[in-house]
């Protein structure tokens with residue numbers, strides 16, 4: 269069966285991969301000239317890479333890890349020590365660590381929390397631990413029920429002191445969805461905590477060994493193309509063309525860079541677009557269908573990714589760091605954490621600037637100046653003295669509408685991969701799967717979408733030859 273897929277982010281590519289595995293022929297069309305969507309990256313005039321986002325892979329990412337294993341590129345994930353490292357606000361330039369010992373879950377997580385006395389007091393740890401008991405005992409059902417509360421409301425409901433938010437969860441909420449705990453749904457935080465506490469390696473982190481388009485996306489494309497699929501860049505889907513019965517008759521592909529526009533015809537059609545551009549392309553005839561109407565409540569959140577190249581080493585820490593700065597979320601010295609970006613003498617900091625709603629329209633220079641003043645607190649030894657670290661160059665990548673903003677009530681708005689239109693399916697991190705808006709969520713959504721296409725009546729004539737998609 270020919271399946272047209274719009275969008276070559278991780279969701280679209282994963283969908284294509286699992287469709288070829290099932291014996292189908294995916295044709296992926298991507299609007300931009302680069303693979304990866306929110307993991308896209310570019311090279312500057314010196315050959316240095318800059319990225320849409322600083323990306324961390326977690327041990328809990330079972331579907332991503334399986335995909336990477338199937339592509340035979342497991343050596344590209346650089347696993348770091350099993351720890352979480354927070355900057356200390358009161359003592360600039362120092363760190364507080366949560367170290368996970370080599371024990372089965374949840375004992376390694378409990379030991380990491382109990383072993384950290386810098387951030388939380390014993391009464392705070394105990395009240396927080398007790399609050400988590402229902403999530404651990406009642407599992408995902410309870411976690412989903414909590415979507416009506418923001419994380420701050422959930423903490424209040426469990427009489428957990430506000431200081432727990434200030435010390436740990438402002439940093440965590442910003443890392444998970446680029447927003448603060450009074451906005452983020454408690455389902456998001458509880459889902460992450462559940463994975464971290466229930467899987468021994470769930471919170472262990474890895475960095476990709478280089479730029480994501482070449483090191484992660486291209487192997488998926490090679491796999492798909494070697495098995496008869498197609499992936500076309502510079503091919504924006506401009507319109508979902510409809511047959512008289514409101515099913516899809518084609519994807520209208522815009523002609524750009526001297527190419528002719530055309531109508532892409534297939535047996536089944538997948539949108540692997542982010543939710544915001546998909547809503548703009550929604551055909552009028554579908555607008556009153558509740559499945560599509562609900563999407564109006566899902567909206568991308570702004571975020572900014574900053575790259576700062578310095579004339580010297582600022583740190584030798586080879587890990588993700590939680591800045592606990594009011595302007596910044598997580599950051600890493602990529603000259604230590606990523607093989608392709610390695611530099612033994614000079615740092616390249618990649619920093620996520622969030623929440624970004626008040627900054628997304630400001631100039632790059634303003635954003636960098638604000639970031640540098642935060643660095644005085646993170647690296648006091650290198651700033652504020654006569655021998656100041658010098659910024660060699662910078663790149664700022666703004667994403668005004670990134671992953672959907674996970675405010676309370678969103679879980680019920682997330683669509684299934686199977687739509688009410690018989691030959692039309694959805695993939696994307698915003699679609700319903702248990703990993704929220706993440707690389708793992710995108711990969712899982714693509715896999716679920718491929719399974720839905722394969723299991724649909726459209727595939728019936730081929731069912732005898734096709735292999736099922738295992739999910």
Ligand SMILES: Cc1cc2nc3c(=O)[nH]c(=O)nc-3n(C[C@H](O)[C@H](O)[C@H](O)COP(=O)(O)OP(=O)(O)OC[C@H]3O[C@@H](n4cnc5c(N)ncnc54)[C@H](O)[C@@H]3O)c2cc1C
Nearest residue numbers: 275277278279299305306321323324505696697706707710
């Ligand atoms: C700053 C930042 C940091 C992040 N950090 C992490 C992290 O540490 N860990 C983690 O797991 N996740 C992280 N994420 C989230 C993660 O990147 C996303 O959840 C995931 O990559 C989304 O994949 P997707 O395929 O669903 O969507 P996208 O990656 O957005 O892919 C959609 C694709 O559709 C294309 N498209 C749009 N319109 C059209 C059209 N009309 N025709 C054809 N193609 C079109 C786009 O160009 C894009 O390539 C981060 C995201 C950002 C922005």
